[in-house]
Amino acid sequence: MRNANVTIKKIFCFIFLAGICSSGLRSQDKMGAIKNLVDSGEFIFHAQTAMPSSGPTKQLTSEYDVRVSKNSFVSHLPYFGRAYSAPYGSGDGGFNFTSKEFEYSSTTRKKGGWEITIKPKDVADVREFLLTVSENGYGTLQAMSNNRRPISFTGFVTEPKEPTDH
DSSP, X not given: OHHHHHHHXXXXXXXXXXXXXXXXXXXXXXXXXXXXXXXXXXXXXXXXEEEESSSOOEEEEEEEEEEEOSSOEEEEEOOOSOXXXXXXXXXXXXXXXXXXXXXEEEXXXXXXXXXXXXXXXXXXXXXXXXXXXXXXXXXXXXXXXXXXXXEEEEEEEEOOSSOSOO
C-alpha cells in the first residue's frame, strides 16, 4: 500500500512538472511569435480602452484597430478629447486613415518588449503613433496629432488573419 502511494505521488509530481515546463515553452513560443510580428512589421493592434489626455478612460465596445503591413498603415481609431482645429468637411473626428508612405522603426526595450514608432508622411494631421508592446502581446498605443491632444489606447497585438492591404 505504501509503495502505491509513493508511486502515485511520483506520477502526480511528474505531471505537475511537465505542465509547468510546457506552459513555459508556450510563453516562449508566444514571445517568439510576437517578436516575429514586430520584426516583420505586419500585425494588427486591437484597441480595447481609450485614455484621453483629459477626461475618463473609455472602454471600447466596437472593434477598433490599427493594421500595419509593409505597404500600408491603416488606422481605425476613435478620438475623445480636445481638438485645436478640425479639417474642413471631416465628420468622424477619429483617427481614420490609410497611409501608403510611412516610417516604421522598432527598438527592444531594456525591461523586455518593444517600442514601435510609426510616422505617416501622407496624412496631414497625424504626427506619429508610438506603440509599446510587451513580450506577451499586450500594448499601449499613443496617437499624437498636430491639431489635437494626444490620446492613448490599450489593447493587444495579433497576426493579420487576412491581407492588410485594403
